[in-house]
Amino acid sequence: MVLNTCSQVMSLAKELEGQSAHFYKDLAKRxxxxxxxxxxxxxxxxxxxxxxxxxxxxxxxxxxxxCFAFNIDPEKYSFxxxxxEKEALSDALKxxxxxxxxxxxxxxxxxxxxxxxxxxxxRAFRMVAKKRDLRKEKLLSLLPVKA
Amino acid sequence: xxxxxxxxxxxxxxxxxxxxEWVESKSKETWDVxxxxxxxxxxxxxxxxxxxxxxxxxxxxxxFPEWRxxxxxxxxxxxxxxxxxxxxxxxxxxxxxxxxxxxTIDESRGETRRGIEMVEVGTGIPSxxxxxNLEDIxxxxxxxxxxxxLGVFAHLAPFNFPFMVPLWYSPFAxxxxxxxIVKPSPRDPISQVKLAELIDEAGFPPGVYNVVHGGAEAAxxxxxxxxxxxxxxxxxxxxxxxxxxxxxETCKRAIVQVSxxxxxxxxxxxxxxxxxxxxxxxxxxxxxxxxxxxxxxxxVGKDDGFYKKFLNAFVETTSKIKVGYGxxxxxxxxxxxxxxxxQRVLKYIDIGIKEKAKLILDGRKPTITGNYPDTCFINPTxxxxxxxxxxxxxxxxxxSVASVMRAKDLDEAIQWINxxxxxxxxxxxxxxxxxxxEFQYQVECxxxxxxxxxxxxxxxxxxxxxxxxxxxxxxxQGKDAIRFFTESKVVVQRWF
Numbered sequence: 001m002v003l004n005t006c007s008q009v010m011s012l013a014k015e016l017e018g019q020s021a022h023f024y025k026d027l028a029k030r031x032x033x034x035x036x037x038x039x040x041x042x043x044x045x046x047x048x049x050x051x052x053x054x055x056x057x058x059x060x061x062x063x064x065x066x067c068f069a070f071n072i073d074p075e076k077y078s079f080x081x082x083x084x085e086k087e088a089l090s091d092a093l094k095x096x097x098x099x100x101x102x103x104x105x106x107x108x109x110x111x112x113x114x115x116x117x118x119x120x121x122x123r124a125f126r127m128v129a130k131k132r133d134l135r136k137e138k139l140l141s142l143l144p145v146k147a
Numbered sequence: 148x149x150x151x152x153x154x155x156x157x158x159x160x161x162x163x164x165x166x167x168e169w170v171e172s173k174s175k176e177t178w179d180v181x182x183x184x185x186x187x188x189x190x191x192x193x194x195x196x197x198x199x200x201x202x203x204x205x206x207x208x209x210x211f212p213e214w215r216x217x218x219x220x221x222x223x224x225x226x227x228x229x230x231x232x233x234x235x236x237x238x239x240x241x242x243x244x245x246x247x248x249x250x251t252i253d254e255s256r257g258e259t260r261r262g263i264e265m266v267e268v269g270t271g272i273p274s275x276x277x278x279x280n281l282e283d284i285x286x287x288x289x290x291x292x293x294x295x296x297l298g299v300f301a302h303l304a305p306f307n308f309p310f311m312v313p314l315w316y317s318p319f320a321x322x323x324x325x326x327x328i329v330k331p332s333p334r335d336p337i338s339q340v341k342l343a344e345l346i347d348e349a350g351f352p353p354g355v356y357n358v359v360h361g362g363a364e365a366a367x368x369x370x371x372x373x374x375x376x377x378x379x380x381x382x383x384x385x386x387x388x389x390x391x392x393x394x395x396e397t398c399k400r401a402i403v404q405v406s407x408x409x410x411x412x413x414x415x416x417x418x419x420x421x422x423x424x425x426x427x428x429x430x431x432x433x434x435x436x437x438x439x440x441x442x443x444x445x446x447v448g449k450d451d452g453f454y455k456k457f458l459n460a461f462v463e464t465t466s467k468i469k470v471g472y473g474x475x476x477x478x479x480x481x482x483x484x485x486x487x488x489x490q491r492v493l494k495y496i497d498i499g500i501k502e503k504a505k506l507i508l509d510g511r512k513p514t515i516t517g518n519y520p521d522t523c524f525i526n527p528t529x530x531x532x533x534x535x536x537x538x539x540x541x542x543x544x545x546x547s548v549a550s551v552m553r554a555k556d557l558d559e560a561i562q563w564i565n566x567x568x569x570x571x572x573x574x575x576x577x578x579x580x581x582x583x584x585e586f587q588y589q590v591e592c593x594x595x596x597x598x599x600x601x602x603x604x605x606x607x608x609x610x611x612x613x614x615x616x617x618x619x620x621x622x623x624q625g626k627d628a629i630r631f632f633t634e635s636k637v638v639v640q641r642w643f
Contacts, residue, residue: 001477003477004469004477004479005479006253007252007253007256007476008476011476057237057256057260060253060256060257060260061603062257062258062428062432062601065424065425065427065428066251066253066256066257067251067253067427067432067479068424068427068428068464069424116424
């Protein structure tokens with residue numbers, strides 16, 4: 001089902017951030033070496049939700065097209081969060097990178113589609129996408145270097 | 148998509164808020180407040196007795212001297228506390244609006260935000276209420292103007308924005324040192340009760356803000372009462388004219404914001420996709436129940452190709468609008484607020500058909516997302532080949548109906564707008580600055596949109612309106628509201 005309303009897209013952002021936070025908490029449990037980093041990612045996800053909701057609740061008015069702003073297919077951004085017992089660190093990190101890619105993709109699309117709304121909303125989306133790009137760099141640095 | 152949690156869990160027995168107390172009405176007459184989407188009973192609202200209305204006026208009158216003496220900064224601090232409480236309760240207030248009015252949750256949140264913005268502007272009262280002066284108007288003589296509050300003001304609220312519209316006035320009235328009475332619409336009064344609960348919590352002194360439920364009788368008592376210094380009204384032109392007349396008879400100030408028939412012009416150089424999104428919100432947002440809604444869509448020019456392309460795109464996107472219960476986040480248009488409202492819209496659709504307008508999208512048999520009774524639901528409707536003399540092009544329908552007209556050029560379209568009895572809002576969609584300027588210059592409407600579907604002025608600007616869409620001198624919101632709620636006292640001073 002395609003999402004059209006601002007409310008739907010806000011809920012999707014919250015859901016994806018929650019799922020991603022869940023993944024990092026599991027990662028922290030399984031791989032204790034960089035536990036603090038993974039948990040900090042999970043905490044950041046909550047901050048992102050706060051920042052996005054603040055932008056939305058701060059500017060939503062009847063002056064813009066709140067019910068007709070988006071054309072987002074949530075299937076495009078779905079990801080698996082469960083870590084299997086056998087999953088190696090390198091595979092888990094690759095999955096983390098895939099999650100970040102999907103999230104960046106989601107926020108970039110949402111920013112593009114909400115350009116006609118007040119500047120705050122697309123700016124919040126872009127900011128989260130940018131921060132996730134930085135997160136990707138940190139994740140890449142954790143991947144074991146191939147011989 | 149799941150339905151968001153409903154904040155009203157049981158049937159509420161609504162009370163009046165008089166002199167800082169919640170008072171049960173002695174009236175035996177009550178109205179049922181129903182959720183227009185589900186038809187569930189939400190509340191019973193009393194038609195207050197004359198004594199109860201008089202008690203509210205008396206309380207507001209008695210509270211005035213002390214409130215007036217309260218420094219503007221202290222009054223502003225009450226509004227700051229209210230703003231904080233409104234933010235804290237933002238989502239709950241928004242969902243109440245959806246439950247009692249039917250609008251979508253995005254629309255309700257928009258309404259809550261707009262209401263809060265009025266409070267925010269009111270907090271600036273120490274600056275906004277300053278007068279002005281000039282030294283030496285003659286040798287050693289100075290002259291200055293002081294803005295002073297007048298006393299008790301009352302507001303008769305409409306049903307279409309049950310939370311926001313009273314806030315177009317009350318923060319300005321209270322900030323300037325007046326006291327205030329609201330009579331909510333009996334169709335959806337719960338939002339005003341929830342607001343009054345927060346006003347109480349914010350620490351406004353007893354009697355400064357009061358809520359009295361009721362209908363025409365309560366309104367008449369207020370309009371005729373000599374202790375009420377001014378009234379604000381939002382509703383239909385026919386009732387508004389009476390309100391304005393009665394206020395004149397008792398020498399009250401009045402802001403009367405009434406009906407509309409808003410034209411939206413699309414020029415051949417308009418950005419089609421962006422324009423259509425704006426039109427959907429304008430024509431079908433709030434299910435067309437707002438004075439800033441688009442009513443007549445005028446496609447300008449002789450280019451048949453553009454006309455067909457634009458109209459097809461508009462009809463196609465409109466036909467996909469999801470209609471249902473506003474607490475379902477996927478819903479883009481809620482039900483009409485009442486069965487009466489729906490019947491009025493159906494009546495106008497019949498008139499349009501009889502007048503030979505071409506019904507190209509028929510919303511009479513609604514397709515509803517979810518399992519809800521169709522009592523108040525109606526789908527978007529579009530008429531083509533509408534001419535300016537047709538009833539559906541002239542009279543306010545106040546529902547989800549778009550009348551598509553075709554003008555040969557901008558001059559003809561402007562002439563149609565200016566021939567209308569109403570003058571609330573008009574918009575042009577174009578990428579041509581000259582056309583936009585001409586439109587802004589020539590059109591006799593109080594709110595002009597250039598590539599904007601809903602021309603809703605922000606809290607710090609006045610809400611315009613002309614002709615049969617507004618009766619009064621000063622408008623609501625912005626500096627106009629500060630002037631409306633204050634008297635200008637002039638002092639000429641010399642010291643020997």
